[in-house]
Amino acid sequence: MIIFPIIILLSIVLYVYYKVAILRTKDKLTQAYFNAKSRICLGSFVFFFAVNQYLFYQTKISLFIGIVFLVLGYLQLSRGFKEVKHYRNEWKRLYSE
Template identity: 60%
Template sequence: MIIFPILILVSFVLYIYYKVMIIRSTDPLTQEYLNSKAKLFLGSFIFFFGINQYVFYQTKLSLFIGIVFIALGIFQARLGWKASKHYQAEYQKHRTSPQS
């Protein structure tokens, strides 16, 4: 299955992209938002990596390791998703408020 390596690669590239964008940004709110997006893609990377390892090897050991990776990936992606939604709303408030 070629789809999982492609998803792993895309997730990893987007993770690196958002981490680089954090360095380039100077606004702390934007940095937090970009960090939450990076966490989301890190979680998807770990999730797809866990699935790929079980599909590739199909042993009991890879099943247990894959379950751990899938659980950690879901946990990380969920935290990134929640933080992303929070900071997106805060960013919208910040952009619409009058500047002093």
């Protein structure tokens, strides 16, 4: 199962990338958009980390902790997708003239 560590590593790298991109821009709308993108990366990290840890250990305690992480990761992912959709529409509305 090499795919889960690759996804975990990629999501952490993208999370750091978007957090640095927030610091480099001055536009508040772009900062909010990058923050939403980083939320998606954080959610995918937590989600796939939980799956990977359960598949690695396969104990009851890792199952319970994994379920908590799955829920938290899903909540971050869903909120991030909603925010990205909202801020993308706002950016198009303001700057597509």
